[in-house]
Amino acid sequence: METIETMKPAKAEILKKAKSYVTALFEEKLPRQLVYHSLKHTAAVVKEAKALGEASQLGDADLEALVLAAWFHDTGYTEVYDGHEYRSMEMAQQWLTEQGYPADRIAVIKDVIRATHRDEAAETELQELMVDADMSSMGREDFFSNAELLRAEWETMLGKCYSNTEWAETQLNFLLAAKFHTDAAKDRYKDQFKDNIKQQRKLLKKTEKKVKKKEEESTGTFAEPKRGIETMFRTMYSNHMKLSDMADKKANMMISLNAVLMSVIITYAGAKMGKTAALGSLFAKNPILGVPMGILLVTALGSVVTAILCAQPDVTSFKWLKRSPQIATNRRVNLLFFGNFSKLSLDDFQHGMTEIMREKDALYTNMVTDIYYLGDVLTRKYRLLRISYTIFMVGLILTALSFGIAMLYKA
Template sequence: MTTLEQQSVDFVFNLFKTQLSSTFLYHNYIHTERVLKSVNEILEALELSEDEMLIVRLAAIFHDVGYATSTKQHEKESAKVAKHFLEDNNVSSEIVSGVERCILATCLDEVPKTLLEQILCDSDTSHFGKKYFEETSELLRKELEIRDVVYYTHDEWLEENIKMLAEKHKFFTEYAIKNWQPQKEKNLTNLIKKKKKKAERVEKEKLRAKYKKESPERGVQTFYRVALRNHIKLSDIADTKANILLSVNAIIISLIISNLLSKLDNPSNAYLIWPTVIFVLFSLISIVLSIIATRPNITRGEFTKEDVENKNVNLTFFGNFHKMKLEEFEWAVNELLQDKDYVYSSLTKDLYFLGKVLDRKYRILRITYSIFMVGIVVSILAFGISFNIMQGGH
């Protein structure tokens, strides 16, 4: 780096430090350093004169200093600041005018005409072909937002970047096309992939919202879920109670058969016959009723297409379809799911008939418990009376 270039770097650094607003997150000294580095990268691959290399390096150093004084037509402001500084340092007019032309060529509406202008323009937009593209792009978006220039959402900024890289921007020098264009294309591909993923995510959210809107409301779902769970629990309780009665009475009959029947052959134990018969009879009735309470009903297990179309079959109960073919059942379920009212109707029917089954179970169980209780009392009284009669006879 020449003495003039170092003086220029120091001047720009101090200018940015003292006069540039901190809201410039992108157009600041770091960006200037990156542009100068990119210029040197291109210059190393070319054979230019000392004056030509000096012109493009100075242009890179001064190309954004106009932001320190004005954001409108900052290229002209930058060229003006560069001209004053270079003239004060006795730089030749050819170099000064060359620096001005390069800086003015960085305007987005301009097309660089000379090689030096192309070098600076490619260097100014070299971040398009760098791995740190997303970082610098986000800094520019935030800068525009903070400075109230324009506000872009992330989706809008993504669209702007795709348009910029795909349509508006292009590299001019052979070096940039060869070395930076491949990474630029990768960056563009990543942006397109990100846009596609966002579009897929939005579509999924729309479908989820549509399904949520069309599905039963949360309160309705909760009602059916709680009601069905309570019915199933009550059915389990009824079956448990019936099994207890069944087991107890079976044990009673087993004990009577093993202990009392062998003694009834003795004439002296004749008084035990009727109490034993009463006891066994009540236990046997309790067993029969317990079995009836838990015995499943036989269903035909078939339905027709007319039943489904007329909504006369409840597909939530296995007893209505266990004899059907899989294809027919799948068709019926698809028909059911397409009609929200049919779904509600099926769940309601399921609740109703579960309630009817529970009513039958609990009515029989109540009778069974009553018979068992009466049987115990009557049997004990019968044993007591028979024993007293036997004692009186003696």
């Protein structure tokens, strides 16, 4: 009687030690990418293995072996992914040997873990119970949430990428082909297992409908456009308008600034011609000052001319040929821009707009063409604006240098 009482606490102690060891091992070494084969999964398998073992009325020794195998069955994941079961067997043997566990029982536990490998057959009752506990998720309510975790894990660890439809088909095929080995598992999971299959079928149909709807939207007319395309065109048009407005403001600033400079310089030049004026007397005494003033006048003139060209309205146009057959789909014609359609007759314009409203490709072509010509105008504006700023900058530098040289010459 004393022997039996001392054995039970010993069994409980080895299970507690195994739990502590595996928990610490997973927290320290299990890769974070393993979102499905985590400590939570192992704890769930241990719980199900214990429940199935008790339902099967296993003896204490076999129940203990089953629970220990459940704790260690995924420990190999800390070192290797594919074939982790065999590494789990080695790790279980090493730890149990250190605990002084009987060698014959260690061999039983290793055989139970081996059965969880996809290529190994479950032959004994313990092996079947272990496999059922490991696959118990397909008969539980958390099947679908666990399936998404497994999908994320496979994408990260194995590089397997599935579309929603492919994944739904994979899961349904898995459920239809799967089965529980023991009567205890069949009784425990049968109702939820059937319900999961039913829900997976519904999910697959729902996913297929979504895919079909997306395909119809992508091949439909532009009267029902994809939101992403609308957003793209809206953003591009907005950016082009902002850039054009910015270029015009910068050009107007250069026109105003250089106009003021030219007015001042011309005033000085007039003063130079008027010998009786004070400024004229100054230029008469220091004629070399006319050099920096002349440089500033010339560069200001060049800068203001290029700025005016930049701000000058520019309308892109094309040479319309009567023999051109398709107006709306002609890549050279932009019916959305007045510079193009104003060269057409009213009948041709109406015909072209009707084609655009009827055909998606025609509208795409015209919108892309419109953006292209807007970009062409912007390219010219910013090129002239850059030239204007460059001339102005060079003029200021040369004026400052020539003025400094004049001062040195005077000295």
